[in-house]
Amino acid sequence: MLHQVLVSEVGLRDGLQSVQRVMPLQAKKDWIAAEATAGVREIEVGSFVPETLLPQMADTPALVEFARALPGLAVAVLVPNLKGAERAIAAGAGKLSIPLSVSETHSLKNVRKSHEAMIREIAAIAARIAEEPADQRPHFEVGLSTAFGCTIEGSVSEDRVVRLAEQAIAAGAAEVCLSDTAGYANPRQVKRLVRRVKAAVGAGRLNALHLHNTRGLGLANALSGLEEGIDTLDSSLGGLGGCPYAPGASGNIVTEDLVFMLAAMGVDTGIDIEKLLRVRALIETALPGEPLYGFTPAAGLPLGFKGRDA
Amino acid sequence: MLHQVLVSEVGLRDGLQSVQRVMPLQAKKDWIAAEATAGVREIEVGSFVPETLLPQMADTPALVEFARALPGLAVAVLVPNLKGAERAIAAGAGKLSIPLSVSETHSLKNVRKSHEAMIREIAAIAARIAEEPADQRPHFEVGLSTAFGCTIEGSVSEDRVVRLAEQAIAAGAAEVCLSDTAGYANPRQVKRLVRRVKAAVGAGRLNALHLHNTRGLGLANALSGLEEGIDTLDSSLGGLGGCPYAPGASGNIVTEDLVFMLAAMGVDTGIDIEKLLRVRALIETALPGEPLYGFTPAAGLPLGFKGRDA
Numbered sequence: 001m002l003h004q005v006l007v008s009e010v011g012l013r014d015g016l017q018s019v020q021r022v023m024p025l026q027a028k029k030d031w032i033a034a035e036a037t038a039g040v041r042e043i044e045v046g047s048f049v050p051e052t053l054l055p056q057m058a059d060t061p062a063l064v065e066f067a068r069a070l071p072g073l074a075v076a077v078l079v080p081n082l083k084g085a086e087r088a089i090a091a092g093a094g095k096l097s098i099p100l101s102v103s104e105t106h107s108l109k110n111v112r113k114s115h116e117a118m119i120r121e122i123a124a125i126a127a128r129i130a131e132e133p134a135d136q137r138p139h140f141e142v143g144l145s146t147a148f149g150c151t152i153e154g155s156v157s158e159d160r161v162v163r164l165a166e167q168a169i170a171a172g173a174a175e176v177c178l179s180d181t182a183g184y185a186n187p188r189q190v191k192r193l194v195r196r197v198k199a200a201v202g203a204g205r206l207n208a209l210h211l212h213n214t215r216g217l218g219l220a221n222a223l224s225g226l227e228e229g230i231d232t233l234d235s236s237l238g239g240l241g242g243c244p245y246a247p248g249a250s251g252n253i254v255t256e257d258l259v260f261m262l263a264a265m266g267v268d269t270g271i272d273i274e275k276l277l278r279v280r281a282l283i284e285t286a287l288p289g290e291p292l293y294g295f296t297p298a299a300g301l302p303l304g305f306k307g308r309d310a
Numbered sequence: 311m312l313h314q315v316l317v318s319e320v321g322l323r324d325g326l327q328s329v330q331r332v333m334p335l336q337a338k339k340d341w342i343a344a345e346a347t348a349g350v351r352e353i354e355v356g357s358f359v360p361e362t363l364l365p366q367m368a369d370t371p372a373l374v375e376f377a378r379a380l381p382g383l384a385v386a387v388l389v390p391n392l393k394g395a396e397r398a399i400a401a402g403a404g405k406l407s408i409p410l411s412v413s414e415t416h417s418l419k420n421v422r423k424s425h426e427a428m429i430r431e432i433a434a435i436a437a438r439i440a441e442e443p444a445d446q447r448p449h450f451e452v453g454l455s456t457a458f459g460c461t462i463e464g465s466v467s468e469d470r471v472v473r474l475a476e477q478a479i480a481a482g483a484a485e486v487c488l489s490d491t492a493g494y495a496n497p498r499q500v501k502r503l504v505r506r507v508k509a510a511v512g513a514g515r516l517n518a519l520h521l522h523n524t525r526g527l528g529l530a531n532a533l534s535g536l537e538e539g540i541d542t543l544d545s546s547l548g549g550l551g552g553c554p555y556a557p558g559a560s561g562n563i564v565t566e567d568l569v570f571m572l573a574a575m576g577v578d579t580g581i582d583i584e585k586l587l588r589v590r591a592l593i594e595t596a597l598p599g600e601p602l603y604g605f606t607p608a609a610g611l612p613l614g615f616k617g618r619d620a
Contacts, residue, residue, distance in 0.1 A: 154614030184612040186574035187533050215612075216567035216605035217574075220529040223497050250605055257526035264496035264527070295493075295526035295560055302494040302525075304464030 004268045006232040007259060008042040008208070009035055011283075012063070013078055014252055015240030016056050017047070019290060025059045027286035029066050034282055035237070036067075038275035040255075042074040043067060044097070044234075048084035064091040074139075080111055085125040089132065095139040096129075097177070098122060100168060102161050103150035106181075110145075119167050126172020142168035143177045143210060147193065149184030158193055162200045169201045176206055177234075180221065183214020187224035194228040208232035211253050213239060213293070218253035219261055226267075233258060238280050239293030254294035256280070263307040273307060314578045316542040317569060318352040318518070319345055321593075322373070323388055324562055325550030326366050327357070329600060335369045337596035339376050344592055345547070346380045348585035350565075353377060354407070354544075357388035358397040374401040384449075390421055395435040399442065405449040406439075407487070408432060410478060412471050413460035416491075420455075429477050436482025452478040453487045453520060457503065459494030468503055472510045479511045486516055487544075490531065493524020497534035504538040518542035521563050523549060523603070528563035529571055536577075543568060548590050549603030564604035566590070573617040583617060 012031065016023055032043055045067050046060030060077060067075040076095035079085040088096050100118050101107035107118060122142060129137050146153070147161050165176045178193060190209070197206045209225045211218045211234070222233055236252035259271050280297055283290070322341065326333055342353055355377050356370030370387060377385040386405035389395040398406050410428050411417035417428060432452060439447050456463075457471050475486045488503060500519070507516045519535045521528045521544070532543055546562035569581050590607055593600070 149612055151613055154612070182612065183609060186571060188575040214605060214609045215570055216564065217529055217571050219527055220533045220571060223530045223533060254526065260525055261496060261527050261530060265498040295524060299493060299524045302459055302464070302492065303461055 002226065002229065002231050002267070004231065005226065005262055006042055007040060007255065007262070007269050007271060008044065008076065008232055008234045009040050009237060009255055010044045010210070010234045010252060011236035011238070011240045011255070013044040013047050013057070014234070015236040015238075017054055018241035018251060019056065019287065021287060021290075022056050023286050025062060027282065028059065028063055031237070031279065031282050031286075032063065032067050033070065034279040035276070036070045036073045038279060039269070039271040040276070041072060041270055042076055042095070042232075044076040044078065047078035047080070048087045048091075049078075049080050061087070061091045064088070064093050068092055068094070079125070081121050082124045082128060085128060089128065089138060093138055095141065096125065097141045097143050098125065099143045099145045099179070100164060101145045101150075101181075102156050102164055103146040103153040105152045106146050106150050109152065115164065119171050122168055122173055123171040130172075140172070140174050141177055141208070142173040142175075143179045144168070145179040145181040147178040148180040148189055149182050151182045158196060161193060162196050165197045165201050165206070169205055175204070175208070176201065177208040177210055177232075178206065179210035180212050183212035183217075185211065185221050186217060187220045190221045190224040191228055194225055194230060198229070203229065206230075208234065210234040213250040213253045216250075218250075219257060222253060222258060222261070238283055238297070240283060240290065250293040254296075256294045256296045260296040260301070264305075273301065277301075312536065312539065312541050312577070314541065315536065315572055316352055317350060317565065317572070317579050317581060318354060318386065318542055318544045319350050319547060319565055320354045320520070320544045320562060321546035321548070321550045321565065323354040323357050323367070324520075324544070325546040325548075327364055328551035328561060329366065329597065331597060331600075332366050333596050335372060337592065338369065338373055341547070341589065341592050341596075342373065342377050343380065344589040345586070346377075346383045348589060349579070349581040350586070351382060351580055352384040352386055352405070352542075354386040354388065357390070358394035358401075359388075359390050371397070371401045374398070374403050378402050378404070389435070391431050392434045392438060395438060399438065399448060403448055405451065406435070407451045407453050408435065409453045409455045409489070410474060411455045411460075411491075412466050412474055413456040413463040415462045416456050416460050419462065425474065429481050432478055432483055433481040440482075450482070450484045451487055451518070452483040452485075453489045454478070455489040455491040457488040458490040458499055459492050461492045465494075468506060471503060472506050475507045475511050475516070479515055485514070485518070486511065487518040487520055487542075488516065489520035490522050491520075493522035493527075495521065495531045496527060497530050500531045500534040501538055504535055504540060508539070513539065516540075518544065520544040523560040523563045526560075528560075529567060532563060532568060532571070548593055548607070550593060550600065560603045564606075566604045566606045570606040570611070574615075583611065587611075
């Protein structure tokens, strides 16, 4: 297992996109600034989808501009297509992620594109990025969503995950990420699929997992990934966003619990957990009554906790 | 990792002992019967503590009698001392567990006994069990509570855990269990401590972990234990009981989520998860408004879930 892990905060994108109320721009900025101050080194601040589809994400350009000014922070955004990527590049985002759903049914429903069309889109984005000066090119990641199963198709073929990972890299993505969109993953599956994809595209092309805690297995799955050399984990402060398809069920794994687990294990995240735990109050104030998840915020840190394995 | 794991339901003891309202005897019987029907093979039905201290546990003899009649079910109870063990033997319990707190401060506060006095008590219980006919002797386990840290002492010496495990076995216990009473454990610590204790007392003398989900790491810790050959995991249906010291914080790991994880990984527990998920309603009816935990009950099973690793 690695000694350093990058925790990538996705609450402002994956969390908020499931929240109906639009969080005010200033509250989003405060959230980003507070996490950056706590030591979080990568934040996905929003997505470049049409405003009409997701009014919550309309202020993404302003958030990219704001977050870029924070020292040492990698500014990530989601882009659904080339048009979104062009806007993201114009805004100056440091990292672009495009979701490629392994379940083609889900892909057609979600972005109205077949796998073939998505691979063409990925190639077009990679080509567009290559037009930028070498020192200004954003990092380009393909998120293989529904990689562990799909609420429409059920189980998903691992061969298909591997093939799409290969196609995404061949089309010009710098790396792929495996996403447990539906919260279907189990630790054994995570271990096996990470191994297979790393073997197919090269160990350095799969570094990140995007896990949901829908059935409570999120941190166990994260642990399994860490044991296979995964060094980047997406998570959402307070597990914000939940799961719109399952009331009461959590969405993304919870940043606070993930950071506690890593710190307790002696894995360096660069994050000051006490400062991180205080960020939650900003969300509670900005979105009163919105369900938040996580156990460490309620229980507090262990007595005498030093932030490293005893 | 093993292919078979014993899930030991402790909600009727560790869960209910934190619940103020006394659950009616009939509801407890229904709960035990429903879990046994779902395939749960071991249930800790109560504890032989003085009724004046824990009125919730006053019906333990009746529950032992009831549960003994269920085919294939191992009937476990907690005993605090020799007197409790004598009552448990008289009632016909199949397994006796005595907690031995690694934190001596906690031991003195909890059972008003030093380590030395507890080891004497364990030896006396082992001697008492040996008086029974060979085919009627209950299994005798020592639960090393606060093995991963203590809310009063903070971190706990691993050397002390190992030494007490050795002393408990030398005093006549058949096996020891490591208990994360305070929810302080992390996966790396679980792995290391299981290895050390197994090395000290023999692999067959440490089979079980009793984990809490206080900081959300319960299933990750369970996974870590499984990877070290642990084949018995305590859990509580609905995580009943929570943690009296941390409002909003979960207590025991949740049986439903644990069984889902194991089933998804292809580990055989003998439990029909769909039947198990229906047991929860009994608790909701008997203890309306009592907080229950777990994600799988809210989210439901994955589409097309077959109960084995895909």
